[in-house]
Amino acid sequence: MIDQLIKRIDELNNPTVVGLDPQLKFIPGHIKEKAFEEFGKTPRGAAMSFLEFNQGIIDEIHDLVPAVKPQIAMYEQFGYEGIKAYMETIEYAKKKGLIVIGDVKRGDIASTATAYSHGHIGRVDVEGVAHEVFKEDFITVSPYLGYDSIEPYVPDLERYNKGLFVLVKTSNPNSKEIQNLTIEGELLYEKVAKLLKSWGGKVMGEMGYSRIGAVVGATHPDDAARVRKILPDTFFLVPGYGAQGATAEDLKPNFNPGGKGAIINSSRGIIAAYKKPEYEKNFSGKEFHKAARQAVIDMKQDLQRIMD
Numbered sequence: 001m002i003d004q005l006i007k008r009i010d011e012l013n014n015p016t017v018v019g020l021d022p023q024l025k026f027i028p029g030h031i032k033e034k035a036f037e038e039f040g041k042t043p044r045g046a047a048m049s050f051l052e053f054n055q056g057i058i059d060e061i062h063d064l065v066p067a068v069k070p071q072i073a074m075y076e077q078f079g080y081e082g083i084k085a086y087m088e089t090i091e092y093a094k095k096k097g098l099i100v101i102g103d104v105k106r107g108d109i110a111s112t113a114t115a116y117s118h119g120h121i122g123r124v125d126v127e128g129v130a131h132e133v134f135k136e137d138f139i140t141v142s143p144y145l146g147y148d149s150i151e152p153y154v155p156d157l158e159r160y161n162k163g164l165f166v167l168v169k170t171s172n173p174n175s176k177e178i179q180n181l182t183i184e185g186e187l188l189y190e191k192v193a194k195l196l197k198s199w200g201g202k203v204m205g206e207m208g209y210s211r212i213g214a215v216v217g218a219t220h221p222d223d224a225a226r227v228r229k230i231l232p233d234t235f236f237l238v239p240g241y242g243a244q245g246a247t248a249e250d251l252k253p254n255f256n257p258g259g260k261g262a263i264i265n266s267s268r269g270i271i272a273a274y275k276k277p278e279y280e281k282n283f284s285g286k287e288f289h290k291a292a293r294q295a296v297i298d299m300k301q302d303l304q305r306i307m308d
Contacts, residue, residue: 001137001163002205002213002235005099008066009263014300015307017101017237018061018292019267020070020089022050026272028285031056043078047085050075054089056289057271062096064296067137069101069237069265090135099137101237105167107142107149114152116141121163122156138163140215140237143192150199150212157203157211164212166199168192169227171217171240180223189223193230200234209235209261216254218246218264225253228261236262242269242299248306259307270295 009015024032027049035052039045058068070093075086090100106116120139123130143150143166153164169179169189179189193214200210214231216224218240228236238254240246241264254262273279274291283291 001099001157001161002209002211003207004161005066005138005163005263006205006207006209006235006260008099012064012066013304014065014296015259015263015303016065016296016299017067017069017263017265018057018065018270018296019103019239019265020054020057020068020093020271021074021103021267022053022271023074024049026268026275027053028274028288030286042081044081047075047078047081050082051085051088053271053288054085055092057292058089058093058096058098060289060293061270061296062093062098064293064300065098067099067101067263068093069103069267071103071267087134094135100135101138101140101165102134102136104136104139105142106139107145109145110148110152113141113149117153117156121153122160136162138165138213138237140165140167142167143195147195147199154203162211165215165237166192166196166212168196168214168231169216169220169223171219171244171246173219175217175220187223187226190226190230193227196234197231200231204233209233213237215239218250218254219244221246221250221253228253228256232256232261234261237265238262239265242266248302251303252306255307264299264303266295266299270299 031052032049035045035049070089075082093100118124120134120136123132141164181188200212203211213235216227216236218238236254270292273295274283274288279291
């Protein structure tokens with residue numbers, strides 16, 4: 001799967017992943033009104049508005065980007081109906097040829113990690129009958145319980161051609177409170193990166209990158225440079241560009257020479273582009289999807305500038 005992601009990035013010349021992280025305040029009025037009229041102001045109404053919104057975005061950007069990244073928390077807050085919208089969003093994206101990175105950030109003991117793996121990237125067994133449930137191609141996981149919380153995913157990575165992105169240095173402002181602690185003369189995130197180098201080396205893809213990638217935030221470029229030095233053969237999933245404050249220049253340390261080795265996430269900067277001053281003058285709420293398309297084009301041009 002990591003090889004497929006790299007090939008698709010190369011085909012499109014665009015290392016952008018669109019974060020499908022809907023919030024009700026992002027959903028245009030005409031979509032909410034339709035959903036609430038049919039289902040009321042209920043979790044189902046919210047979830048159905050999310051699904052229609054996501055489908056509109058996907059229809060406009062599937063030919064421009066290699067992947068989408070739905071954040072499961074935005075959906076599961078609405079319970080069963082939200083999870084259903086999450087799963088239907090994944091199915092719709094895959095029908096359009098997109099790779100799906102499920103941003104689920106799971107991290108637990110081995111038995112629980114095994115269950116997460118089977119549900120999200122593997123198969124669940126119901127008395128001898130295997131079922132694919134969530135159907136993501138990659139998921140995000142936390143390493144802070146050690147390798148026995150990562151190892152259970154490995155058989156499903158290999159058996160079903162899937163991938164992981166492990167949290168190493170996150171983009172949020174207070175990540176330094178824990179991730180930048182000095183432990184035995186090293187920063188904690190550097191220790192995690194070195195562990196990841198060992199873990200990922202066991203499951204290499206054909207194009208020189210591991211099936212186990214790293215989440216490395218764009219908002220801490222100096223830290224990203226240190227992680228990249230440790231992990232030259234690891235593919236980075238990079239949040240923080242745009243709405244979180246990182247610029248294209250901040251992204252440079254995440255790439256290997258030649259602009260390889262990273263995929264850059266933008267969520268609200270794309271899906272809520274129609275609300276931004278630079279787009280709202282040209283696109284109405286009913287054209288939210290067209291604004292998203294233009295935002296993807298603009299981001300691609302911005303990234304190509306620093307990749308070149």
